[in-house]
Amino acid sequence: MKSSKACGVCPDTPFSATFAGSGPVFEVDRWVLRAFLKGMGSPRIGVRLWDGEWASGDPESAHQLLIRSRRSLLRLVANPLLCFGDDFSAGTLEVEGDLVGFLEEIYRALAQPGELRRRYGRLSRLSRSWWGNSLTGSRQNIQHHYDLGNDFYRLWLDDEMLYTCAYFPEFGVTLEQAQAAKMELICRKLRLKGGERVVEAGCGWGGLARYMAKNYGARVRAFNISAEQVAYARERARREGISGVEYLEDDYRNISGECDVFVSVGMLEHVGPNNYRRLGGVIDRVLSRSGVGLIHSIGQDVAQPMSDWLEKRIFPGSYTPTPREMMEIFEPWGFSVLDLENLRLHYARTLTHWLRRFEAHAAEVEQNFDANFVRAWRLYLCGSIASFETGTLQLYQVLFSRQGNNEIPWTRQHLMDPEGRHGTV
Amino acid sequence: MKSSKACGVCPDTPFSATFAGSGPVFEVDRWVLRAFLKGMGSPRIGVRLWDGEWASGDPESAHQLLIRSRRSLLRLVANPLLCFGDDFSAGTLEVEGDLVGFLEEIYRALAQPGELRRRYGRLSRLSRSWWGNSLTGSRQNIQHHYDLGNDFYRLWLDDEMLYTCAYFPEFGVTLEQAQAAKMELICRKLRLKGGERVVEAGCGWGGLARYMAKNYGARVRAFNISAEQVAYARERARREGISGVEYLEDDYRNISGECDVFVSVGMLEHVGPNNYRRLGGVIDRVLSRSGVGLIHSIGQDVAQPMSDWLEKRIFPGSYTPTPREMMEIFEPWGFSVLDLENLRLHYARTLTHWLRRFEAHAAEVEQNFDANFVRAWRLYLCGSIASFETGTLQLYQVLFSRQGNNEIPWTRQHLMDPEGRHGTV
Structure with missing residues (x-):
């Protein structure tokens, strides 16, 4: 566990011990991850992939993400604003340490002009249901x-x-x-x-x-x-x-x-x-x-x-x-x-x-x-x-x-x- | 002088005594005036024309307007939002009694939906200089x-x-x-x-x-x-x-x-x-x-x-x-x-x-x-x-x-x- 400015409330969970089942990590996986993090505005987090090894970002950061399968990585790249939440809920993504602090890092990075959220936002706006909040x-x-x-x-x-x-x-x-x-x-x-x-x-x-x-x-x-x-x-x-x-x-x-x-x-x-x-x-x-x-x-x-x-x-x-x-x-x-x-x-x-x-x-x-x-x-x-x-x-x-x-x-x-x-x- | 809820500051001026020089008032003058006041949302004021006689509106209102010439009446009808001010400044329009109270009556009437100010506003917007406040x-x-x-x-x-x-x-x-x-x-x-x-x-x-x-x-x-x-x-x-x-x-x-x-x-x-x-x-x-x-x-x-x-x-x-x-x-x-x-x-x-x-x-x-x-x-x-x-x-x-x-x-x-x-x- 790294030191973190935890909110003191959300559980400071360690990663679960089981990394098995997703096969080896290739250089192309790491390349995809790096490109993705750059597109996200380079949040100050570290990321490990399904072999349990550090793959990108800051390995010393208090905010570490574990992506437990290639499928999860690709889903995240394809639609981060939906799939981070879904895969976190399903347990195929995990966050080590203070979840609030981790998310603040992400939001701060995304708030930078021209970053991913804005671009994804525009795409996803098309399918929004609030355009017609009928009775x-x-x-x-x-x-x-x-x-x-x-x-x-x-x-x-x-x-x-x-x-x-x-x-x-x-x-x-x-x-x-x-x-x-x-x-x-x-x-x-x-x-x-x-x-x-x-x-x-x-x-x-x-x-x-x-x-x-x-x-x-x-x-x-x-x-x-x-x-x-x-x-x-x-x-x-x-x-x-x-x-x-x-x-x-x-x-x-x-x-x-x-x-x-x-x-x-x-x-x-x-x-x-x-x-x-x-x-x-x-x-x-x-x-x-x-x-x-x-x-x-x-x-x-x-x-x-x-x-x-x-x-x-x-x-x-x-x-x-x-x-x-x-x-x-x-x-x-x-x-x-x-x-x-x-x-x-x-x-x-x-x-x-x-x-x-x-x-x-x-x-x-x-x-x-x-x-x-x-x-x-x-x-x-x-x-x-x-x-x-x-x-x-x-x-x-x-x-x-x-x-x-x-x-x-x-x-x-x-x-x-x-x-x-x-x-x- | 009628009683008025005066602001107590602006001068409670009587009309000036000189009405001469504009000739007689015809029925068509009164008709134009009545149509104009209706278009203004029927403010609770009285209006006298250049013969000094009451012509339209409420003769008992504390707020009386004197229009001192046919030219002034026609200018008012043609462009009230500009000519009221100009002719008031020139002295060819006069307000008897409390000027603030008179103007409040006008503004309240004009604030009603669909009234003149809105229509005149749209026309006059075209010529506005604030579209280009250059250095x-x-x-x-x-x-x-x-x-x-x-x-x-x-x-x-x-x-x-x-x-x-x-x-x-x-x-x-x-x-x-x-x-x-x-x-x-x-x-x-x-x-x-x-x-x-x-x-x-x-x-x-x-x-x-x-x-x-x-x-x-x-x-x-x-x-x-x-x-x-x-x-x-x-x-x-x-x-x-x-x-x-x-x-x-x-x-x-x-x-x-x-x-x-x-x-x-x-x-x-x-x-x-x-x-x-x-x-x-x-x-x-x-x-x-x-x-x-x-x-x-x-x-x-x-x-x-x-x-x-x-x-x-x-x-x-x-x-x-x-x-x-x-x-x-x-x-x-x-x-x-x-x-x-x-x-x-x-x-x-x-x-x-x-x-x-x-x-x-x-x-x-x-x-x-x-x-x-x-x-x-x-x-x-x-x-x-x-x-x-x-x-x-x-x-x-x-x-x-x-x-x-x-x-x-x-x-x-x-x-x-x-x-x-x-x-x-």
């Missing part, structure tokens, strides 16, 4: 991810089952505190008041709706197309005796009625850029004259598709917009953008908490699913940490109102607690 | 406005000669306090530190550069193409013995060297949307790896040209971007947007201070220029207040860094003073 397509995509079972998510999310970026007023607070602080921050940004009618688009397991009803006396209609999540949210609100919140199993495009506050946390990633204008139209239809809204979403600096693997295996139909693309929600309808905050590093921190809990229950997850599933989710969580750490992903909260609403806040003073802190613990 | 074109445009003479601006700006939106931590603070608070807010957003190298693009009379050098020990290179402003800024820095600031009479496109902080306050309005990507390229060229930047600019919710009059007579070559358009500065170069704040109402407040001081010196301005100049500037200041009040204009501060810069602030805690206030008075 039934959306439902299938959402079920793929969110209907894995509440029991699975309960293992590693916080008590309120929030599956979106938390807000850490201080770095060291617990995940539960940070999720509560996130909900409080959103309510303050919206200056939520008792009795206000809230529409929430994409409510997950219903935590924010509960928070708004319980702590602010808001009347919330919360929409979601994941049947399992809605059932959980309804049951939990009933059990906790929370009135003033109604969970509707329906698509955001079907939202009707009027509201004073529109909020959507972590749904935009599933909407697809071709529907942003339409989402704005829904908001325009339902938001009162003096209403305000907030959209919280993963984003990115430069428009490019998600990695193929993430988009195909983990989040079908998803896309993370740039701020420019997000503005397609607001500008066609004349909304005023009031405030944008980037919480990228808070998502890295949130994911580190999730990963720690996930790893603590890895054996249980493997029992309920299988080892491939555990490796796939490990890669997804570690990859997400690496993305937010390296800045290939961002997290935006955008506050908006209708044009000419002069009830907007004068300063940001209202975002603070009585002790003058940005976020209560 | 010499920019210089001429800037001289038109900013080289009117430092003595003129000194009459109604604050002591530091800041000609951009101030920040009022509390509504009632003085203009001087609010301009200092604005500079402090910008320095805090940038987390400016002693010895840091700052590039300022478009420095006006040099106030922010002085503030950064004096209060933070920054080393500022401030660029401006207005010869008068640069001369003033140099002389003042010399007189006040401020070292660490260098004023360069040069275009932003010629900025070279490296800096830790890039800042631009109120220049983007003169850059033109076709140059946003290029401005981003300049920033990309000069900003250090861990550098941050801030752009402060007037903007708007929906992309449309400035009013013809403002663009032709007051600010040649200017354009106010939407947030989406502003992102063209950042996205092509992979910058991360960290924070956007909308200070629209602070600009209405700033302009009210300027208008009050301008009116207190109107006689002096008329002596140095003429009565038309005074009316034109009155219209410009009142029209700007009305624009920020009604939301046809916005004011954005956008903070950004390079991608993957993990030295970005964790929360917004650093924006506050030790007393936990958002902005020191």
Whole structure:
């Protein structure tokens, strides 16, 4: 084991001992590998092939990749953005040491201009499903991810089952505190008041709706197309005796009625850029004259598709917009953008908490699913940490109102607690 | 005089007594006027024609317009966005009562979908000069406005000669306090530190550069193409013995060297949307790896040209971007947007201070220029207040860094003073 700046959470796995079965390594294999790494922007990693010997890259790097067969090497060269994930999940690719650190090296190399991700990105864009997130397509995509079972998510999310970026007023607070602080921050940004009618688009397991009803006396209609999540949210609100919140199993495009506050946390990633204008139209239809809204979403600096693997295996139909693309929600309808905050590093921190809990229950997850599933989710969580750490992903909260609403806040003073802190613990 | 919700600053002028010389009003004149007002979205104003009699609109409205000749009526109908301003300046159009309130009525009516401004806007867009803000074109445009003479601006700006939106931590603070608070807010957003190298693009009379050098020990290179402003800024820095600031009479496109902080306050309005990507390229060229930047600019919710009059007579070559358009500065170069704040109402407040001081010196301005100049500037200041009040204009501060810069602030805690206030008075 080499020394590494490990995240301290993901398992520091040694390579498995069995290299057998793939025959000898030829010079042409090493040549292909070298050309491939160069095309990837020469990440600072070392690579071993199926004979167990160092083949290319930095043999002293803390980040070592093992490619266990020629088939895996060729698959990786042919479609790295899909096959790295698939073969890592299948166990035919292994990473020695800190997986987050390894992936950060890869992302940093790929972020260089003109590198592979950009080129592959363009090719793969053609086959993307988010160009048409239809009503039934959306439902299938959402079920793929969110209907894995509440029991699975309960293992590693916080008590309120929030599956979106938390807000850490201080770095060291617990995940539960940070999720509560996130909900409080959103309510303050919206200056939520008792009795206000809230529409929430994409409510997950219903935590924010509960928070708004319980702590602010808001009347919330919360929409979601994941049947399992809605059932959980309804049951939990009933059990906790929370009135003033109604969970509707329906698509955001079907939202009707009027509201004073529109909020959507972590749904935009599933909407697809071709529907942003339409989402704005829904908001325009339902938001009162003096209403305000907030959209919280993963984003990115430069428009490019998600990695193929993430988009195909983990989040079908998803896309993370740039701020420019997000503005397609607001500008066609004349909304005023009031405030944008980037919480990228808070998502890295949130994911580190999730990963720690996930790893603590890895054996249980493997029992309920299988080892491939555990490796796939490990890669997804570690990859997400690496993305937010390296800045290939961002997290935006955008506050908006209708044009000419002069009830907007004068300063940001209202975002603070009585002790003058940005976020209560 | 009818009762009006006057801004309390602009003169509550009665119509002048002389209506003579334009002959009788015919039914066709009234018909043309009625059709015109309908096309304008039926603003809640009353209109009298050259016989002094009410002709259309609401005769009881606090906002009354007098059109003093058929020629003026026809000019207004033919090109309202240019000729209202020109004829108001010439005195052939008059507004009775509160000019800001009158203009707010007009802007609210025009903001309705499908109304005249949009249609006229499209026509007039063809002839716009900002499509080509060349190096010499920019210089001429800037001289038109900013080289009117430092003595003129000194009459109604604050002591530091800041000609951009101030920040009022509390509504009632003085203009001087609010301009200092604005500079402090910008320095805090940038987390400016002693010895840091700052590039300022478009420095006006040099106030922010002085503030950064004096209060933070920054080393500022401030660029401006207005010869008068640069001369003033140099002389003042010399007189006040401020070292660490260098004023360069040069275009932003010629900025070279490296800096830790890039800042631009109120220049983007003169850059033109076709140059946003290029401005981003300049920033990309000069900003250090861990550098941050801030752009402060007037903007708007929906992309449309400035009013013809403002663009032709007051600010040649200017354009106010939407947030989406502003992102063209950042996205092509992979910058991360960290924070956007909308200070629209602070600009209405700033302009009210300027208008009050301008009116207190109107006689002096008329002596140095003429009565038309005074009316034109009155219209410009009142029209700007009305624009920020009604939301046809916005004011954005956008903070950004390079991608993957993990030295970005964790929360917004650093924006506050030790007393936990958002902005020191």
